[in-house]
Amino acid sequence: MVNLIWALLAIIGIVYAAFNGTMKEVNQAIFQTLDEAVMITISLAGVLVFWLGLMKIAEEAGLLRGLAVLFKPVVRRIFPDIPDNHPALGYILSNMTANMFGLGNAATPMGLKAMKELKDLSGSDHASRSMITLLALNTSSLTLIPTTVIAVRMKYGSSDPTSIIGATILATIISTCAALCIDRYFYYRRKRRLGL
Amino acid sequence: MISIWLIPGIICLVLVTATIKKIPSYEVFVEGSKEGLQIAVSLLPFLLGMMVSIAVFQASGAMEAVLVLFEPVMNAFGAPEEILPLAFIRPISGTAALSMTTELIRTFGPDSFIGYLASVMQGSTDTTLYIITVYFGAVGIKRMGDALKVGLLADLVGILASIIIVIILFQ
Numbered sequence: 001m002v003n004l005i006w007a008l009l010a011i012i013g014i015v016y017a018a019f020n021g022t023m024k025e026v027n028q029a030i031f032q033t034l035d036e037a038v039m040i041t042i043s044l045a046g047v048l049v050f051w052l053g054l055m056k057i058a059e060e061a062g063l064l065r066g067l068a069v070l071f072k073p074v075v076r077r078i079f080p081d082i083p084d085n086h087p088a089l090g091y092i093l094s095n096m097t098a099n100m101f102g103l104g105n106a107a108t109p110m111g112l113k114a115m116k117e118l119k120d121l122s123g124s125d126h127a128s129r130s131m132i133t134l135l136a137l138n139t140s141s142l143t144l145i146p147t148t149v150i151a152v153r154m155k156y157g158s159s160d161p162t163s164i165i166g167a168t169i170l171a172t173i174i175s176t177c178a179a180l181c182i183d184r185y186f187y188y189r190r191k192r193r194l195g196l
Numbered sequence: 197m198i199s200i201w202l203i204p205g206i207i208c209l210v211l212v213t214a215t216i217k218k219i220p221s222y223e224v225f226v227e228g229s230k231e232g233l234q235i236a237v238s239l240l241p242f243l244l245g246m247m248v249s250i251a252v253f254q255a256s257g258a259m260e261a262v263l264v265l266f267e268p269v270m271n272a273f274g275a276p277e278e279i280l281p282l283a284f285i286r287p288i289s290g291t292a293a294l295s296m297t298t299e300l301i302r303t304f305g306p307d308s309f310i311g312y313l314a315s316v317m318q319g320s321t322d323t324t325l326y327i328i329t330v331y332f333g334a335v336g337i338k339r340m341g342d343a344l345k346v347g348l349l350a351d352l353v354g355i356l357a358s359i360i361i362v363i364i365l366f367q
Binding site for chain 1: 202203206207209210211213214217219221224225226227228229231232233235236237239240243244245246247248249250251252253254255256257258261287294297298301302305306307311312315316317318319320321322323324327328330331332334335336337338339340341342343344345346347349350351353354357358361362365366
């Protein structure tokens with residue numbers, strides 16, 4: 001499905017540009033994006049190197065295990081396929097915590113490390129059940145404090161920049177619950193199909 | 197602000213615990229860091245490929261054309277059409293969404309109905325396509341299963357929830 005979306009976005013874009021006379025813009029966009037992608041990867045590399053180093057210390061010091069034990073009842077329900085005391089749980093929880101506090105650049109490295117642990121667990125190049133669940137949690141973004149939005153509101157002179165926090169939390173809870181439900185629904189559908 | 201204290205606090209907590217437990221913290225840090233570099237390098241092809249495709253779609257003007265088609269759907273929900281491009285682009289491109297949110301807040305004011313709506317929409321969902329690309333790309337997952345469907349459906353629920361909540365709370 002991703003192959004199709006990827007190809008279609010580019011094909012539709014190029015065909016549309018042919019009729020719309022925007023081929024010059026398309027050319028510009030292609031080469032500008034190459035630079036952008038490299039820049040994003042480089043700045044992500046810095047964040048990844050730093051946080052995965054720090055989290056390795058946290059793992060060795062037993063802090064991640066502590067976090068996993070603390071939230072065990074919740075995580076057990078969301079990720080029933082991960083065995084107890086598996087290091088993936090600690091990274092998943094750090095990822096979720098960082099997301100909640102709006103630490104986007106700390107959340108990504110921990111999420112990626114959690115993915116890596118989950119891949120070691122499944123040992124195949126198919127997305128496992130837990131991987132899809134982790135992804136669903138991240139795409140619906142469990143934000144408690146939307147720091148970037150508050151900063152933008154402040155900049156343009158809002159009389160109460162933080163007034164949107166309550167509404168954002170409510171919306172984020174609804175979208176996260178929906179993500180988990182939809183994820184479960186697709187899981188059981190897959191299971192039923194395999195069972196037939 | 198609490199956020200200024202958060203990251204230094206976490207760093208301090210980790211280092212103090214490691215030192216008390218006599219863990220060779222610097223060596224362990226370097227060991228863990230190396231993995232970060234590997235992940236970043238394996239990420240570039242996935243990220244670059246996806247970003248180029250999205251950029252072509254956007255620069256050609258095709259994205260705007262698609263948005264026009266969706267206007268009646270949005271109006272049916274009682275949402276202003278100015279918000280439509282943001283709702284559409286939020287799952288696809290994070291930087292584009294943030295610049296749109298900023299533009300809406302600047303034009304209509306942060307405390308207007310559209311300002312509130314843009315703020316909540318921006319804050320309550322994330323860039324699904326980017327997250328799938330990065331998270332699965334980093335560990336080399338080729339078969340994504342239902343991940344994309346789950347992510348996009350959750351985005352749809354999140355966007356509709358934002359609209360309904362803002363209508364109830366701020367209008």
